[in-house]
Amino acid sequence: MIPCLTILALRVLVTVSLGQTFQFQEHVFLQLLGLDKVPSPQKFQPVPSILKRIFWDGEAAATSGGSRDLCYLKDLSTRGNILRHLLDQGLFLYSEKLPQASPCLQKLLYFNLSAVQDTEQLTMAQLGLDLGPNTYYKLGPELELALSLVQEPHVGGQSIPKPGKRLVLQSVPWPQGVVHFNLLDVAKVWNNNPRKNLGLLLEILVKRTRDPGVNFQLQDTCARLRQSFQASLLLVSLNPEQCHPSSRRRREAIPAPKASCKNLCHRHQLFINFRDLGWHKWIIAPKGFMANYCHGDCPFSLTTSLNSSNYAFMQALMHAVDPAVPQAVCIPTKLSPISMLYQDNDDNVILRHYEDMVVDECGCG
Ligand SMILES: *[C@@H]1O[C@H](CO)[C@@H](O)[C@H](O)[C@H]1NC(C)=O
Numbered sequence: 054m055i056p057c058l059t060i061l062a063l064r065v066l067v068t069v070s071l072g073q074t075f076q077f078q079e080h081v082f083l084q085l086l087g088l089d090k091v092p093s094p095q096k097f098q099p100v101p102s103i104l105k106r107i108f109w110d111g112e113a114a115a116t117s118g119g120s121r122d123l124c125y126l127k128d129l130s131t132r133g134n135i136l137r138h139l140l141d142q143g144l145f146l147y148s149e150k151l152p153q154a155s156p157c158l159q160k161l162l163y164f165n166l167s168a169v170q171d172t173e174q175l176t177m178a179q180l181g182l183d184l185g186p187n188t189y190y191k192l193g194p195e196l197e198l199a200l201s202l203v204q205e206p207h208v209g210g211q212s213i214p215k216p217g218k219r220l221v222l223q224s225v226p227w228p229q230g231v232v233h234f235n236l237l238d239v240a241k242v243w244n245n246n247p248r249k250n251l252g253l254l255l256e257i258l259v260k261r262t263r264d265p266g267v268n269f270q271l272q273d274t275c276a277r278l279r280q281s282f283q284a285s286l287l288l289v290s291l292n293p294e295q296c297h298p299s300s301r302r303r304r305e306a307i308p309a310p311k312a313s314c315k316n317l318c319h320r321h322q323l324f325i326n327f328r329d330l331g332w333h334k335w336i337i338a339p340k341g342f343m344a345n346y347c348h349g350d351c352p353f354s355l356t357t358s359l360n361s362s363n364y365a366f367m368q369a370l371m372h373a374v375d376p377a378v379p380q381a382v383c384i385p386t387k388l389s390p391i392s393m394l395y396q397d398n399d400d401n402v403i404l405r406h407y408e409d410m411v412v413d414e415c416g417c418g
């Protein structure tokens with residue numbers, strides 16, 4: 054992110070909160086967040102525990118101060134600053150074979166990766182298949198899970214697409230909660246060429262068994278599995294433009310005195326409450342944040358009262374000579390990031406770290 058754009062967005066947000074020309078500036082701010090419109094989630098989604106944990110760890114690190122690497126996710130041991138929990142948009146498939154001969158579950162899995170921007174690098178793509186609570190049917194039939202790429206466009210709703218390259222073939226002795234698979238290579242191909250994303254074919258088959266009692270339970274087990282089954286893709290990506298240490302001096306500027314004189318440049322407290330903006334409908338956490346802003350005069354006397362070789366001093370000097378050169382202005386000199394957990398238009402839960410959202414210090418520059 055270009056720093057000046059972030060600062061601009063912060064100013065914009067300040068103006069937003071002051072209730073001026075809301076529509077346009079909201080758009081600018083949303084753009085900064087990588088959104089083209091205000092998300093209006095259809096259904097409230099539970100926040101996956103891994104996203105919750107990373108969010109709260111980040112909050113704890115922010116309050117304890119110090120510098121932290123915003124682009125390394127310790128919990129996942131991977132680099133990244135954007136986490137998306139994508140929901141499967143595929144459909145269940147039903148074959149015309151006799152029920153005994155057909156798989157327990159056949160499903161087309163589809164994940165829409167269109168939200169990933171060109172500046173992002175995918176660093177992790179983990180498929181999660183929720184096979185139901187592991188208390189079900191410990192004595193049920195042994196299942197086999199087969200996952201393949203779909204290589205031809207799927208037409209006609211219910212028919213079974215021809216499976217392409219097989220990605221996974223694994224035995225599942227009994228329903229066992231969520232099983233994970235690494236799909237990074239596949240996701241990279243889809244991301245580079247969305248037309249290649251025709252989805253995945255998941256088949257859960259029943260392994261042959263000689264115990265007749267087991268077949269009796271089979272329909273029931275499969276029906277339960279179809280009912281509770283859920284698939285998701287945890288996509289982690291890195292926007293390298295947002296990987297600066299979290300605590301640093303933005304640019305050379307003369308630190309403003311600590312509000313000793315009311316009108317001089319200093320930091321003003323400002324809490325942005327997302328509810329005031331109507332954004333609580335899609336931002337899950339935080340409820341708001343202490344954004345603060347810089348405001349006040351930067352008179353020549355202040356700009357020159359400190360020894361400085363930076364351009365603010367030169368600018369102040371130039372202004373004294375030529376009033377057409379604008380005076381130094383009150384700007385943020387130190388900013389810090391926040392993390393936001395929100396839900397997008399496709400009901401995906403997203404965790405992102407945003408740099409330069411909180412003004413820590415102001416100065417004349
Ligand atoms: C993927 O999502 C985008 C944005 O929500 C949408 O415009 C596009 O049609 C979707 N693609 C498919 C194949 O569903």
Ligand SMILES: *[C@@H]1O[C@H](CO)[C@@H](O)[C@H](O)[C@H]1NC(C)=O
Pocket residue numbers: 360
């Ligand atoms: C400012 O610079 C002058 C000349 O280099 C030096 O003598 C003086 O000690 C400096 N003052 C401060 C506050 O650094």
